[in-house]
Amino acid sequence: MLRDKYCGEVNEQDIGATLNIAGWANKWRDHGGVIFIDIRDRNGIVQVVFNPEINADIHALAHRVRSEYVIQVAGEVRKRPEGTVNPSIPTGQIEIVARELKILNECKPLPFMIEDETDASESLRYKHRYLDLRRPVIRKNLVIRHKAVKGIRAYLDSQGFLEIETPMLTKSTPEGARDYLVPSRTNPGHFFALPQSPQLFKQILMVSGMDRYYQIVRCFRDEDLRADRQPEFTQVDMEMSFVNREDVMTITEGMIKKVFKDTINVELSMPFQRLTYHEAMERFGCDKPDLRFSLELRNVSGIVKDSSFKVFLDTLSKGGIVKGINAKGLAGYSRKELDDLTKEVQSFGAKGLAWIKIKNGFESPIAKFFPEQALEALAERLEAKEGDLLLFVADSEKVANDCLSRLRNELAKRLDLVRDGVYAFAWITDFPLFEWNDEEKRYEAMHHPFTSPMEEDMEKFMTVGAIHELPLQNQDAGIASLHAQAYDIVLNGYEIGGGSIRIYKKEVQDRMFQLLNISPEDADAKFGFLLEALEFGAPPHGGIALGLDRLVMIIAGAQSIRDVIAFPKTQKAICPLSNAPSEVGPKQLKELSIRLDIVE
Numbered sequence: 001m002l003r004d005k006y007c008g009e010v011n012e013q014d015i016g017a018t019l020n021i022a023g024w025a026n027k028w029r030d031h032g033g034v035i036f037i038d039i040r041d042r043n044g045i046v047q048v049v050f051n052p053e054i055n056a057d058i059h060a061l062a063h064r065v066r067s068e069y070v071i072q073v074a075g076e077v078r079k080r081p082e083g084t085v086n087p088s089i090p091t092g093q094i095e096i097v098a099r100e101l102k103i104l105n106e107c108k109p110l111p112f113m114i115e116d117e118t119d120a121s122e123s124l125r126y127k128h129r130y131l132d133l134r135r136p137v138i139r140k141n142l143v144i145r146h147k148a149v150k151g152i153r154a155y156l157d158s159q160g161f162l163e164i165e166t167p168m169l170t171k172s173t174p175e176g177a178r179d180y181l182v183p184s185r186t187n188p189g190h191f192f193a194l195p196q197s198p199q200l201f202k203q204i205l206m207v208s209g210m211d212r213y214y215q216i217v218r219c220f221r222d223e224d225l226r227a228d229r230q231p232e233f234t235q236v237d238m239e240m241s242f243v244n245r246e247d248v249m250t251i252t253e254g255m256i257k258k259v260f261k262d263t264i265n266v267e268l269s270m271p272f273q274r275l276t277y278h279e280a281m282e283r284f285g286c287d288k289p290d291l292r293f294s295l296e297l298r299n300v301s302g303i304v305k306d307s308s309f310k311v312f313l314d315t316l317s318k319g320g321i322v323k324g325i326n327a328k329g330l331a332g333y334s335r336k337e338l339d340d341l342t343k344e345v346q347s348f349g350a351k352g353l354a355w356i357k358i359k360n361g362f363e364s365p366i367a368k369f370f371p372e373q374a375l376e377a378l379a380e381r382l383e384a385k386e387g388d389l390l391l392f393v394a395d396s397e398k399v400a401n402d403c404l405s406r407l408r409n410e411l412a413k414r415l416d417l418v419r420d421g422v423y424a425f426a427w428i429t430d431f432p433l434f435e436w437n438d439e440e441k442r443y444e445a446m447h448h449p450f451t452s453p454m455e456e457d458m459e460k461f462m463t464v465g466a467i468h469e470l471p472l473q474n475q476d477a478g479i480a481s482l483h484a485q486a487y488d489i490v491l492n493g494y495e496i497g498g499g500s501i502r503i504y505k506k507e508v509q510d511r512m513f514q515l516l517n518i519s520p521e522d523a524d525a526k527f528g529f530l531l532e533a534l535e536f537g538a539p540p541h542g543g544i545a546l547g548l549d550r551l552v553m554i555i556a557g558a559q560s561i562r563d564v565i566a567f568p569k570t571q572k573a574i575c576p577l578s579n580a581p582s583e584v585g586p587k588q589l590k591e592l593s594i595r596l597d598i599v600e
């Protein structure tokens with residue numbers, strides 16, 4: 001070995017010992033002839049002293065060392081002189097007096113400094129990801145990820161789960177995002193798909209009697225990217241037989257509790273809060289609310305209907321709603337600040353933003369349209385006090401909820417309501433089984449078509465008319481009233497996982513496809529192997545998938561999942577390090593029986 005210890009492990013117990021260490025030159029300083037070099041490795045930093053009076057040749061060689069040179073040092077560990085202790089690092093009490101030095105490799109000038117804070121662009125950092133990964137903050141993130149995975153495996157093993165791999169090359173079933181396709185050389189004109197999730201295979205494993213399965217699995221979705229989304233990502237995938245919703249939630253909570261303890265030594269309280277989908281939408285406007293702060297939304301449609309404010313009345317007459325939020329303490333906002341806030345809400349999709357200041361009464365351009373008792377009722381409904389600012393959106397329920405939910409998060413930042421180190425978990429339950437797709441003018445499965453209806457809805461589910469056959473005015477009374485045995489787990493405004501109790505009887509699964517207007521022929525072509533398996537003694541089963549990248553991002557306090565993935569893609573799904581995706585030559589295309597016809 002070229003080293004006896006990691007740099008960050010050298011401590012006061014080593015004082016007087018001679019050690020070999022190796023790593024990268026982090027900082028170089030010349031203090032009146034004595035050279036100090038901080039050497040860094042994966043584990044930390046230690047200071048090395050090169051004194052010309054001890055070894056002039058080694059001191060001269062130390063003059064050649066520059067940032068990120070790879071060096072090996074042998075020397076005696078000693079206590080730092082009084083007044084030179086560095087309490088900000090674990091090795092700050094000691095230093096190594098160099099007796100030997102080897103320059104193992106040099107480093108050309110850096111494109112950016114190896115520091116936590118850098119102004120280097122994302123594309124530059126990802127092009128030189130091997131340098132970016134040397135930054136302590138990124139290294140810390142990957143260590144947290146390692147500890148999280150280790151804790152997950154240990155916990156699930158203790159609960160009787162088997163880790164089983166499922167295929168990476170599988171069948172294309174384009175029901176959600178676009179598939180990544182892989183051409184088959186041995187079957188010209190045919191394609192594998194990279195899995196969007198192991199959904200079908202994990203259900204097959206339950207039919208196989210595996211009982212408790214898990215997998216830390218790579219998944220692939222060809223979709224538009226953002227800060228918390230990548231084309232390839234990692235799921236903690238679990239499935240269990242003979243369980244109900246509460247069983248799955250309890251197992252998941254125990255696993256997350258262990259992960260937080262193992263990674264950042266935080267003790268979580270269990271059980272996590274529960275909210276129905278309806279309650280979450282009413283109070284927070286979305287199904288993944290950030291519960292670290294209150295700022296709840298309130299439906300004020302019943303109050304404003306007694307006003308003469310045409311904007312509100314027109315919205316209500318078209319079946320819309322009026323919702324409000326109390327921006328506590330912001331009655332001092334100027335007209336320009338209110339106009340800027342209005343523009344921001346309009347960028348979310350709202351037509352506008354109405355406001356009322358509680359400032360020695362009610363101050364607002366719309367106050368004249370409301371009787372005094374209506375203004376007082378609005379203030380009471382929104383729990384307003386002197387100095388508060390009431391904000392309202394009038395639109396369809398979907399738009400009003402979405403815009404106010406996003407405004408709620410923005411107000412939390414402005415009011416400094418979000419505190420570091422707070423982890424607000426919640427389960428969202430009782431989702432609708434179907435949701436309306438406004439673009440295609442049809443209902444579709446809210447989660448996926450293998451989600452079981454609630455037991456109390458099963459009779460209606462099996463008898464209600466097919467979605468595509470129902471007149472629009474009858475749909476809400478039937479299809480839209482059905483609820484799913486589905487559940488999402490949210491943390492600090494992010495959905496970190498979702499699952500459901502699955503359909504395990506073929507006649508129920510056939511009914512689901514019928515309601516979604518998927519013909520028996522299409523269902524057999526896409527899911528035939530699962531449908532056949534359900535006829536061979538499938539047990540009741542359910543499970544969940546958690547986004548590992550997103551969970552680790554929150555634990556690590558990172559701003560993007562790209563900061564917790566070793567080699568991420570950019571928002572254009574490009575890897576600047578390897579220049580993937582890339583063109584391939586004519587020979588490879590010919591072997592795959594592919595001819596390119598690129599449309600500009």
